Amino acid sequence: MRNFEDVLAAWPVANRDEIIEKTTRIDVLRTLDKAESAALSPADFLKLLAPAALDVLEDMARRAHELTLRYFGRAVSIFTPLYISDICTNQCRYCGFNAKNKQPRRHLSVEEAAAEAFAIADQGFQHILILTGDAPKLASPQYIADVVKRIRHRFASVGIEVYSLSEAEYKSLIDAGVDSMTMFQETYNPELYAWLHPAGPKKDYKYRLNAPERSARAGMRSIGVGALLGLEVFARDAFATGLHAWHLQRTYPGVEVSVSVPRICPHEGEFEVAQGVDDRQFVQYVTALRCFLPRAGITCSSRESANTRDHLLPLGVTRVSAGVSTAVGGRATEDLHNPGQFEISDNRSLEKMMADLTALGYQPVLKDWEDPVVRESAEH
Amino acid sequence: MTASQILNFYGKAMEDPLIIGGEQLSSRLFIGTGKLGDDALIPRIAEASGAQVITVAMRRVEKGQKGIMSHIPAGMRILPNTSGARNAEEAVRLARIARAAGCGDWIKIEVISDARHLLPDGYETARATETLAKEGFVVLPYINPDLYVARACVAAGAAAVMPLGAPIGTNRGLRTKEMIAILIDEIDLPIIVDAGLGAPSHACEAMEMGASACLVNTAISSADNPPLMGRAFGEAVKAGRGAFLAGLGAVRGRAEGAVASSPLTGFLR
Amino acid sequence: MEIIINGKSSAGAFKNINDLLSREDLDPKLVVVELNGKILPKEDYDKPLRDGDAVEIVQFVAGG
Numbered sequence: 001m002r003n004f005e006d007v008l009a010a011w012p013v014a015n016r017d018e019i020i021e022k023t024t025r026i027d028v029l030r031t032l033d034k035a036e037s038a039a040l041s042p043a044d045f046l047k048l049l050a051p052a053a054l055d056v057l058e059d060m061a062r063r064a065h066e067l068t069l070r071y072f073g074r075a076v077s078i079f080t081p082l083y084i085s086d087i088c089t090n091q092c093r094y095c096g097f098n099a100k101n102k103q104p105r106r107h108l109s110v111e112e113a114a115a116e117a118f119a120i121a122d123q124g125f126q127h128i129l130i131l132t133g134d135a136p137k138l139a140s141p142q143y144i145a146d147v148v149k150r151i152r153h154r155f156a157s158v159g160i161e162v163y164s165l166s167e168a169e170y171k172s173l174i175d176a177g178v179d180s181m182t183m184f185q186e187t188y189n190p191e192l193y194a195w196l197h198p199a200g201p202k203k204d205y206k207y208r209l210n211a212p213e214r215s216a217r218a219g220m221r222s223i224g225v226g227a228l229l230g231l232e233v234f235a236r237d238a239f240a241t242g243l244h245a246w247h248l249q250r251t252y253p254g255v256e257v258s259v260s261v262p263r264i265c266p267h268e269g270e271f272e273v274a275q276g277v278d279d280r281q282f283v284q285y286v287t288a289l290r291c292f293l294p295r296a297g298i299t300c301s302s303r304e305s306a307n308t309r310d311h312l313l314p315l316g317v318t319r320v321s322a323g324v325s326t327a328v329g330g331r332a333t334e335d336l337h338n339p340g341q342f343e344i345s346d347n348r349s350l351e352k353m354m355a356d357l358t359a360l361g362y363q364p365v366l367k368d369w370e371d372p373v374v375r376e377s378a379e380h
Numbered sequence: 381m382t383a384s385q386i387l388n389f390y391g392k393a394m395e396d397p398l399i400i401g402g403e404q405l406s407s408r409l410f411i412g413t414g415k416l417g418d419d420a421l422i423p424r425i426a427e428a429s430g431a432q433v434i435t436v437a438m439r440r441v442e443k444g445q446k447g448i449m450s451h452i453p454a455g456m457r458i459l460p461n462t463s464g465a466r467n468a469e470e471a472v473r474l475a476r477i478a479r480a481a482g483c484g485d486w487i488k489i490e491v492i493s494d495a496r497h498l499l500p501d502g503y504e505t506a507r508a509t510e511t512l513a514k515e516g517f518v519v520l521p522y523i524n525p526d527l528y529v530a531r532a533c534v535a536a537g538a539a540a541v542m543p544l545g546a547p548i549g550t551n552r553g554l555r556t557k558e559m560i561a562i563l564i565d566e567i568d569l570p571i572i573v574d575a576g577l578g579a580p581s582h583a584c585e586a587m588e589m590g591a592s593a594c595l596v597n598t599a600i601s602s603a604d605n606p607p608l609m610g611r612a613f614g615e616a617v618k619a620g621r622g623a624f625l626a627g628l629g630a631v632r633g634r635a636e637g638a639v640a641s642s643p644l645t646g647f648l649r
Numbered sequence: 650m651e652i653i654i655n656g657k658s659s660a661g662a663f664k665n666i667n668d669l670l671s672r673e674d675l676d677p678k679l680v681v682v683e684l685n686g687k688i689l690p691k692e693d694y695d696k697p698l699r700d701g702d703a704v705e706i707v708q709f710v711a712g713g
Contacts, residue, residue, distance in 0.1 A: 030627065039565040061644035250566060253531070279648050311647045412713030419711060437712025438681075440655040440705065447679050447708035463712055477707050480681045480688045548713075575713075597713030 003210055007247045008188065008240060016046055020235055023050035032056075032063045035291040045242050048288035049235040054280055057287075064287035064316045067294045076357055077297075077319045077365040078350065079127035079159070080120055083328045084113040084147060086338065088133030090200030092186070094228065094264055094271045096326075096341045097133045099200065103338055106328040107138055114150045115332035121154040123323060123350050126367035128155050129182065131341075134163040134202055141169040145176035152177035156367040159222070163201060164211040170218035179371060180222035181215045182260060182299075183208065187232045188240030196231065212244070216252040222369075223248060223255050224299060229277040229285070230264030238285050242292050249293065258297030258319065259289055263304065279308065283315060290316030302346040306356070309346055313362060322353035396625065398592055400570055401486065401518030401539045403457065407432045408587065409617045410459065410572065411610065412597025413448055421606050422451040429610030433457045435488060435595065437464070438474055438481075449483075458483040459520065466493040468507035475512050487512060488542065488574075489521040498548045502529035506536050513537025522574055525559035530567050540569050542595065545586065546576025549598045553582040557589070564590040580609075580616030587620025653703040666694040669704065680708045 023046075031044045040048075047053070053060055085107040088097040108116065120128060130147065132139035139162070148158050159180035160173060170181070185208060187193050193205045202208065212223050225244045227237035241259060248257045263282060264273050277285070289298055299319040300309050309320055324347070325331075326340030348356065354364040397404040410433040413422055426434060434456050436448055452458065460478035465471035468491065475487040489512070491504040505521045506529060512519050518539045523529045525543035533541050543560050546552035554560065555576065564571050570592035577583050583594040596613050603609035651660045654669070663669045666689065670677050682689045683705035698704075 034627075038561070057648075058642040058645050061642075065644055250568075253566075283645060283648060307647070314644055413711040414713040416711060435713055436709040438707050439710045441673070441675055441680060441708050443673055445708075448711050449679055449709050458709075460709065461712055476688060477681045477683065478709075481679075481709060483709075595713070 002251075003213055004244055004247050005206060005209055008209075008243060011042070011239070011243065013236060016236065016239060019043065019046050020050040023047045023052045025052045025055045028053045028056050029059060032059055032291065035063055035067065035294075040292045042239075042243055042246060042292075045246075045288060045292040046235075046239055048291055049238050049284065053284055053288070057280060057283060060284060060287040060291070061315050064290035065314045067290055068314065068316050068318070071294050072318050074362045075318070075365050075368070076313060076362045077127065077368045078125070078322050078353060078357075079129055079157075079319065080123075080125045080321055080323045080350070081129045081131055081161070081326070082113070082117055082120060083131045083326060083341070084108045084116070085132040085135065085139040085143075086328045086341070087135045087138055088200070090134045090202045091198050092200075092202065093196050093198070094186075094231065096339055106338070107135075108328060108333065110143070110146045110150055112329070112333045113147045116329065117147075117151040118154060119331040120323070121151075124366060125323070125350060126156040127159070128157070129159040129161055129180075129321075130178075131161045132163070134200060136163060136201065141165060141172060145173055148173065148176040148178055156370040157222075159224075164204070164208045165214070167214040167218045170215040170220060174219050177371075179220070179369070180224070180256075181212070181220050182224035182226070183211050183215075184226045184228060184260065184262065185209060185241070185244070186228045188227060188237050188244075189232045192232055212248060213251070216248060216255050221256060222258065223252075224258040224260050224297075226260035226262055226299075228262050228264055229282070230273045230275055233275055234277050234281050234285075238288070242289055245289075245293055245296055249296065256297070257293075258299055259293065260299040260301065261286060261289070261317075262301055282308075283312070286312055286316045302344040302348075303342060305345040306348055310356065310360060313357075313360065320353065322348055322350045396621070398570060400520070403518075405432050405457070405593075407614070407617075408593040408621055409583070409614050410435065410574075410593060410595040411600060411613075412595065413452075413601075414597050415601040416606065417601075419448055419451045422448070423453050424607040425600060425610040426453050426456060428607040429600070429614040431456075431610070431614065433459050435459045435461055435597070437461055438478055439464070457486065459486050459488050461488040461490045461522070462508070463490045463492070465489075465491050465508075466504075467491060467501075468504045468511065471504070471508040472511050475508070475517060476515075479517065484518075485516060486518045486520065489519060500524060500544070502526055502532070505529070506532035509533050509538050510536035513539075520572065525556045525563050527559075527562055527566060530563050534567060534569055538569060540572050540592070541567060542572045542574035544575035545573050545582065546578075548575040550576055551578025551599055551602070552576055553578050554585055557585075560586070560591065561589055580612045583613055584616040584620035584623075587617050588623045590624050591620075593617070650698070650700040652698055652701065655705055663698050665697055666704070669698070670694070670706070673706070675706065675708075680706050682706055 027047050031047050087105045087107050160178050161182040190205050197203050227241045245257050245259045297318045298316050300317040302321050302324040324344050327338040357364045407430045409431045411431040412435045462471040462474040471491050489505050489508050491501045500522050509519045509521045520540045521533045522542045530541050546555040572593040573586040573591045574595040578599045600606050600609045
């Protein structure tokens with residue numbers, strides 16, 4: 001079985017750039033017509049990411065809107081992230097958790113993490129995403145598993161967004177009650193990746209690249225991938241991200257595959273955004289993803305403003321976060337007033353998000369899945 | 381340009397061979413030899429259609445009965461089928477016998493135990509595929525266009541899958557079109573539409589959708605002029621392949637700039 | 650001696666498969682022979698047949 005590394009290697013950047021360069025607006029319109037009734041190929045997806053597509057963005061949006069309605073109706077699912085540890089040994093140049101950033105750090109005990117999670121459950125959330133920094137000795141797989149076991153009974157779905165794990169480690173977390181994982185490759189350009197991640201375990205590009213597949217083999221139900229837009233030339237990472245999700249869908253048909261579309265925003269520290277993605281390109285990305293992967297969920301985080309997120313719903317976004325804090329603690333435990341991993345632009349609470357979605361004609365969904373296996377409660 | 385070449389996106393000639401079991405084929409039409417009435421027509425059909433792959437069956441000999449091999453032009457790839465097999469074990473036995481005949485190691489797995497509808501048994505077919513692929517056969521399983529069966533055949537080591545367009549021998553065309561489209565999208569092996577194609581337009585349609593090849597028997601053998609029908613199918617398959625590579629989906633009446641307002645992207649301004 | 654040819658019992662003095670095929674007017678190059686359920690290599694076509702042997706003779710015929 002080919003892994004994603006080989007699939008991506010079959011698409012040299014030079015070949016991709018050539019196709020993108022030759023793509024005309026007519027090519028884009030033809031591809032949009034094809035998307036009405038047939039599956040698009042990776043080459044088709046590439047055309048939708050060409051600059052020529054920006055000339056027909058409303059056509060892109062109409063096709064994406066129609067496909068979103070066809071496959072998802074007007075349902076939008078809501079989740080919230082919970083950061084349980086921000087101690088990090090990596091030095092990712094763009095990240096607020098960078099080990100070089102001098103700031104108070106915090107690692108919640110299992111009981112503290114549970115208290116935070118229960119506060120989230122009390123607000124009404126059913127889907128929670130657990131995040132940590134990359135400090136495998138402290139925020140170990142065992143620690144994450146302990147937290148998950150402790151909180152599992154209060155949530156319909158527990159996801160993780162943590163450092164890359166081995167297949168056995170993913171298996172142990174699934175056994176603990178994790179059903180979904182998100183892994184941002186950040187960039188699919190290995191040289192750029194090496195520069196962006198000068199130190200720490202995250203330096204290993206390939207280990208991270210193949211992490212989603214390892215989790216799929218371990219039996220993960222739901223997997224999300226994403227590049228951090230703004231690091232690499234837009235179309236290159238946009239294409240690789242879509243191809244990654246496409247490959248996972250084809251290779252692991254039992255897995256629910258989704259794509260996240262994080263766009264870099266200023267953090268605590270100094271990082272110059274080299275390849276900033278403007279709003280029109282951002283819309284191009286979301287609509288191209290929807291046309292290429294009509295069945296894939298698309299997650300848009302609170303990095304984006306409330307206005308942008310609202311307008312992206314008709315274009316393909318199916319999953320949003322609410323009540324977000326990217327810092328550790330503050331709900332049920334002490335608030336250190338840390339700056340968090342990144343600055344959020346959409347501060348809406350769960351209640352406000354649900355009201356806004358309803359007003360826009362969408363149905364907020366707090367729970368779209370629950371493990372049918374009854375698990376023993378870890379609450380005493 | 382040679383027969384197997386087509387013009388690419390940039391107007392250059394490029395090869396467009398179909399590769400199965402490591403063998404390059406320039407024709408994407410496979411033909412059968414059944415129900416002809418006169419086997420002496422086979423060379424004429426083969427030549428007129430341009431086909432390079434031809435199917436045969438295996439049976440116990442009857443006294444004085446001549447086999448079919450003397451009618452098959454030299455150089456054609458023989459694709460023996462396992463028709464008559466009702467389960468995996470029988471198909472495996474027939475496949476081994478076919479290989480012992482010394483005409484190569486290609487085999488079309490056909491397992492049918494329902495004599496009324498003649499539909500292939502996917503479970504037994506996948507089992508036979510697994511055994512034979514391990515023995516080094518180039519295995520082409522004949523299946524219902526069922527995604528799970530196709531995936532089982534891929535996992536079992538098939539070299540291509542051959543979904544039916546309609547029940548065998550019915551000439552009813554691409555009745556299973558939606559399901560075949562799913563196989564074309566999801567399965568990374570060549571998809572060869574087999575059975576049910578009754579007219580060249582049916583074969584053309586399958587190729588336009590992205591099928592890798594078509595296998596036609598009854599529609600040719602039951603025509604008034606089988607060689608001429610063979611030629612028509614050969615041309616139809618080529619036309620459909622060209623249309624697929626050219627990319628269907630012309631812009632239908634979408635006047636440029638016809639939509640003045642931008643209800644979905646207006647927020648960007 | 651009595652052997653079974655393609656499921657039918659047949660009495661006669663068959664020396665070996667080559668002998669049997671020539672009596673049935675069959676070209677050894679164009680058939681495959683199973684002896685007692687196992688494919689018989691062509692080089693064994695001159696080995697003596699024994700009473701009660703079951704012989705299957707198969708060839709390619711028209712089919713789709």
